[in-house]
Amino acid sequence: MLAMNYRGPFRIRVDKNKPVPEIKHPNDAIVRVTRSCICGSDLHLYRGRVPDTRVGMTFGHEFTGEVVEIGSSVQNLKVGDRVLVPFNVGCGSCINCKQGLYGNCMESNPMSAACGGFFGYAHTGGGYDGGQAEFVRVPYADVGPMIIPPDIDIEDAVLLTDVVPTGYQAAEMGEIKMGDTVVVFGAGPVGIFAAKSSWLLGAGRVIVVDCLDYRLEFVKNYAQCEVYNYKEMGDPVLFLKKITDYLGADVCIDAVGAEATGNAMQTLTGQKLMLQAGSATALHWAINSVKKGGVVSVVGVYGPTDNLVPIGNMVNKGITIRGNQASVKRHLPHLIEHIRAGRLNPKAIITHRVPLEEIADAYHMFSSKLDNCIKTVLIPPSVSY
Numbered sequence: 050m051l052a053m054n055y056r057g058p059f060r061i062r063v064d065k066n067k068p069v070p071e072i073k074h075p076n077d078a079i080v081r082v083t084r085s086c087i088c089g090s091d092l093h094l095y096r097g098r099v100p101d102t103r104v105g106m107t108f109g110h111e112f113t114g115e116v117v118e119i120g121s122s123v124q125n126l127k128v129g130d131r132v133l134v135p136f137n138v139g140c141g142s143c144i145n146c147k148q149g150l151y152g153n154c155m156e157s158n159p160m161s162a163a164c165g166g167f168f169g170y171a172h173t174g175g176g177y178d179g180g181q182a183e184f185v186r187v188p189y190a191d192v193g194p195m196i197i198p199p200d201i202d203i204e205d206a207v208l209l210t211d212v213v214p215t216g217y218q219a220a221e222m223g224e225i226k227m228g229d230t231v232v233v234f235g236a237g238p239v240g241i242f243a244a245k246s247s248w249l250l251g252a253g254r255v256i257v258v259d260c261l262d263y264r265l266e267f268v269k270n271y272a273q274c275e276v277y278n279y280k281e282m283g284d285p286v287l288f289l290k291k292i293t294d295y296l297g298a299d300v301c302i303d304a305v306g307a308e309a310t311g312n313a314m315q316t317l318t319g320q321k322l323m324l325q326a327g328s329a330t331a332l333h334w335a336i337n338s339v340k341k342g343g344v345v346s347v348v349g350v351y352g353p354t355d356n357l358v359p360i361g362n363m364v365n366k367g368i369t370i371r372g373n374q375a376s377v378k379r380h381l382p383h384l385i386e387h388i389r390a391g392r393l394n395p396k397a398i399i400t401h402r403v404p405l406e407e408i409a410d411a412y413h414m415f416s417s418k419l420d421n422c423i424k425t426v427l428i429p430p431s432v433s434y
């Protein structure tokens with residue numbers, strides 16, 4: 050089959066002869082991919098920043114597909130079902146999965162104490178091949194996949210596998226109260242949906258910060274929020290304090306993560322010298338600009354080791370910091386209701402639809418933010434719809 054093939058940092062190839070995956074466990078399913086996406090999280094892999102990313106791996110944790118084979122114990126799926134597959138690999142029966150914390154599964158990535166299992170996310174994430182391919186093996190097939198309701202568009206469905214629920218969970222972890230001011234750092238797909246979800250959860254004012262004007266322009270119109278380019282803010286923390294009555298926002302959301310730009314010292318120590326697990330610039334700004342007693346919600350991805358964050362300010366200001374990998378499955382029912390009611394239109398963020406064969410160019414474009422790229426969807430050659 051055709052599959053994305055990682056050859057090392059910034060080197061993506063198309064493997065035309067990767068063996069089609071087979072059932073390995075009675076609760077596996079094999080899914081023929083109909084759509085997959087490139088995510089900001091894939092960029093950390095692409096740039097060689099995730100430990101134990103092995104040559105030959107196929108990335109892709111955001112995909113929809115059609116079930117073509119099921120293991121003998123699978124009960125919730127049948128051949129021919131059209132499914133969306135959450136990016137988390139959750140076992141469904143451990144202590145965390147039972148509470149809906151599928152992103153923190155204790156079973157699907159047993160060798161790692163740092164994270165649960167994810168599709169296409171290095172051996173750090175469990176070593177599962179991902180969906181930037183024609184076929185994928187989906188373990189715990191009775192747990193993660195959801196049959197796509199007939200009235201839900203496939204392009205909305207593929208965005209429900211990660212960025213929509215992640216943005217929603219970012220807002221949810223912010224514990225937004227009616228009328229709160231929310232600042233979202235990052236106007237990528239995750240930040241866009243964090244901004245949109247902040248309104249759904251009762252925010253009274255939503256501010257988005259990035260350095261890419263085309264993304265700020267998009268989110269301004271799409272999520273009706275105030276936008277600022279941090280390059281024009283002077284000191285971002287002081288600027289944000291000034292526009293929030295010098296008290297600070299009630300909630301700050303970090304939708305940027307380890308590859309943040311905007312602070313030379315953070316970039317040097319976090320990305321060039323690798324003295325910390327990524328540059329914590331957005332997190333820094335969030336902790337320092339949120340009000341005393343405010344909440345900082347972190348969905349931007351950071352490595353497992355140390356980061357230079359202003360922990361003293363966190364303690365002295367009494368800030369609550371929450372972070373997590375989104376537990377996608379938990380959010381699907383209410384997000385689908387928001388789509389049906391017209392309050393969410395996920396597919397509007399898709400800027401590029403690219404044949405899977407052209408994946409190397411697609412990575413380059415998304416990584417370098419060329420051609421006003423916001424979200425890229427890959428279409429395998431065998432797909433007719």
Ligand SMILES: NC(=O)c1ccc[n+]([C@@H]2O[C@H](COP(=O)([O-])OP(=O)(O)OC[C@H]3O[C@@H](n4cnc5c(N)ncnc54)[C@H](O)[C@@H]3O)[C@@H](O)[C@H]2O)c1
Pocket residue numbers: 088089090091092093211212215234235236237238239240258259260261264279304305306307308309310311330331347348349350373374375423
């Ligand atoms: N926790 C989860 O479950 C989860 C799921 C999906 C993605 N993520 C993470 O969320 C983050 C965003 O993902 P994405 O797909 O939107 O990525 P993206 O790369 O498309 O967007 C990131 C945006 O942040 C901006 N940015 C860089 N430095 C900034 C700064 N200092 N302040 C404000 N903005 C800044 C960039 O210009 C870019 O527009 C990534 O770290 C990704 O790994 C987490």
Ligand SMILES: [Zn+2]
Pocket residue numbers: 088089090091110111136211212
């Ligand atoms: Zn993703």
Ligand SMILES: [Zn+2]
Pocket residue numbers: 139140141142143144145146147153154155156157
């Ligand atoms: Zn589990």
